[in-house]
Amino acid sequence: MFVNLFFTLKKYGVPVSTTELLDLNAALQAGVVFADREELYRLIRLCMVKDERHFDKFDRAMKAYFDGIDSYDIESVLGNLANIPKEWLNLELLEKNLTPEQRAELEKAGSLEELMKKLEERLREQHKKHQGGNKMIGTGGTSPFGAFGDHPEGVRIGGPSRKKSAVKVWEQRQYQNLDDQQILGTRQMQIALRRLRRFARQGAAEELDIRGTIDSTARQGMLDIQLIPERRNRVKVLMLFDIGGSMDAYIEQCEKLFSAAKSEFKTLEFFYFHNCLYDYVWKDNVRRSTSRMETWELLRTYGKDYRVIFVGDASMAPYELMSEGGSVEYTNSEAGITWLQRVRQHFSKTAWLNPEDDSYWHYTQTVAAIKQIFEDKMYPMTLKGIEDMTRFLAR
Numbered sequence: 117m118f119v120n121l122f123f124t125l126k127k128y129g130v131p132v133s134t135t136e137l138l139d140l141n142a143a144l145q146a147g148v149v150f151a152d153r154e155e156l157y158r159l160i161r162l163c164m165v166k167d168e169r170h171f172d173k174f175d176r177a178m179k180a181y182f183d184g185i186d187s188y189d190i191e192s193v194l195g196n197l198a199n200i201p202k203e204w205l206n207l208e209l210l211e212k213n214l215t216p217e218q219r220a221e222l223e224k225a226g227s228l229e230e231l232m233k234k235l236e237e238r239l240r241e242q243h244k245k246h247q248g249g250n251k252m253i254g255t256g257g258t259s260p261f262g263a264f265g266d267h268p269e270g271v272r273i274g275g276p277s278r279k280k281s282a283v284k285v286w287e288q289r290q291y292q293n294l295d296d297q298q299i300l301g302t303r304q305m306q307i308a309l310r311r312l313r314r315f316a317r318q319g320a321a322e323e324l325d326i327r328g329t330i331d332s333t334a335r336q337g338m339l340d341i342q343l344i345p346e347r348r349n350r351v352k353v354l355m356l357f358d359i360g361g362s363m364d365a366y367i368e369q370c371e372k373l374f375s376a377a378k379s380e381f382k383t384l385e386f387f388y389f390h391n392c393l394y395d396y397v398w399k400d401n402v403r404r405s406t407s408r409m410e411t412w413e414l415l416r417t418y419g420k421d422y423r424v425i426f427v428g429d430a431s432m433a434p435y436e437l438m439s440e441g442g443s444v445e446y447t448n449s450e451a452g453i454t455w456l457q458r459v460r461q462h463f464s465k466t467a468w469l470n471p472e473d474d475s476y477w478h479y480t481q482t483v484a485a486i487k488q489i490f491e492d493k494m495y496p497m498t499l500k501g502i503e504d505m506t507r508f509l510a511r
Contacts, residue, residue, distance in 0.1 A: 121160070121181050128177035130170045139163045171402060351510075352383040354418055354463075358428025359388045359401060361444075366471035369497055370427060373469070385418065391432040392452030393459065394443055411455055415462045423509045424459065424466040430483040430494070431472065437482045456489050466490065467505045471497040 122137045140163040149155040157178065165174050238252055252259060328342035355377060357370060377384055387397035387409065397414060400407040409417075435442035437452045460466050468486060470477070474496040477483045487494040493508060495501040 118160075121177075124181045125164060125174065125177045128173045128180070130165060130173045130177060131167075132164050136164045136166075351381060352418075352422045353377065353381045353385070354422045354424045355384065355386040356393065356397065356424070356426045357386065357388050358391060358426075360390050362429055362431055363471075366429065366497075369471050373427065373497065373502075385422075387414070389428075390443075390445060391428070392436050392443070393426075393455040394448040394452055395450065395455075411458075415458065418463075420462055420464050422463055424463045425505070425509075426466070426468045426490075427497075428468070428470065429472045430468065430470055430477075430486045431480045432482050434481055434485075437485060453485070453489065456486065460489065465509045465511075466493065467509055468494040469497050469501070469505060470494055474501075 118137065118140060122132060122134075125132045140160060143149075143159055143163060149159050160178070161171070161174055165171060241252070325342040325344040328344070329340065332340040332342050355374075357374075363370070374386070377386075387399055388401060388404075389397050393411065396408045396410050398404045398408045433442070433444075436444060440449060440451055441447040442451065468490050470483070472483075477487065477494075483494075493505075495505040
């Protein structure tokens with residue numbers, strides 16, 4: 117059993133052997149799991165993956181093998197609101213897509229507090245499944261609550277991110293770390309980043325200057341050894357990656373950037389955030405709850421001489437950037453814009469690298485706002501964009 121899965125895992129770079137495959141078959145024959153997709157997923161990962169660094173590769177291999185395992189849990193992250201019955205979220209209904217004119221006619225709540233108040237009212241009122249409606253929690257309609265519908269703002273409950281207009285997201289978010297072993301198709305990204313490696317001559321004269329020694333010897337008519345200070349790479353880089361949600365479409369690009377950065381910079385620190393920077397960042401998406409660092413601690417730990425690169429599409433609901441409690445995941449005590457401004461004030465050089473095509477930036481309010489916060493130091497994740505960014509950071 118699962119011979120094809122074995123080869124799929126190897127294709128995606130997960131180091132597996134026939135021993136792990138035999139262990140998996142033995143566990144299945146012993147009836148460890150039965151007719152439970154989530155438990156099967158966990159069993160296969162337990163048997164086949166021996167290092168958590170390969171979890172992301174494993175997930176991609178599983179998706180390819182099973183033709184799209186996209187979600188394992190739907191859990192509330194909005195406090196103690198009542199659970200939404202899964203049968204209310206029938207994903208077989210056709211998606212709702214409105215024209216820009218039709219979307220403009222839909223009423224917005226006016227504020228985050230008003231939107232959440234309406235959701236609480238719907239939870240008290242609703243007692244059955246709704247599809248194609250404009251008020252209750254359901255699918256395929258113009259209600260601000262549910263999935264696969266169309267509304268300029270709302271709470272996404274089940275289903276993937278589609279139009280980047282959700283103010284809050286119901287399901288639990290679990291992201292994988294960026295794979296720093298991603299093999300680059302070209303060396304151009306590395307060459308572009310190399311501009312940032314500014315070597316400075318400092319310290320005692322410790323290196324032989326071959327060219328200088330030859331020139332001086334030729335002029336003096338006798339051996340004249342010339343020494344120069346040791347060349348050291350002093351550049352220090354801090355990268356902050358937006359992970360999950362709308363950034364899922366750019367995972368491959370971000371992994372290439374991450375791999376190139378790790379190979380080019382001796383001093384590289386990195387952390388993750390989601391959509392906007394808030395009270396804390398984290399180092400490991402697998403152990404997200406235990407690998408957090410408060411953003412204040414981040415500012416205290418890393419000096420202003422670090423070059424800071426934010427990597428994200430900057431696309432979110434305006435509340436997420438401008439309002440307290442605007443995060444889609446928890447109730448943040450201060451607005452995201454406040455934290456971005458603090459980072460800008462602390463570090464001497466900061467830039468934002470955006471993987472989305474820059475021809476679409478003006479369509480999204482938060483992209484324009486963040487671009488303004490960074491004083492137009494937002495660059496597209498193209499080779500020219502990376503070159504322009506590193507040229508600015510190296511000055």
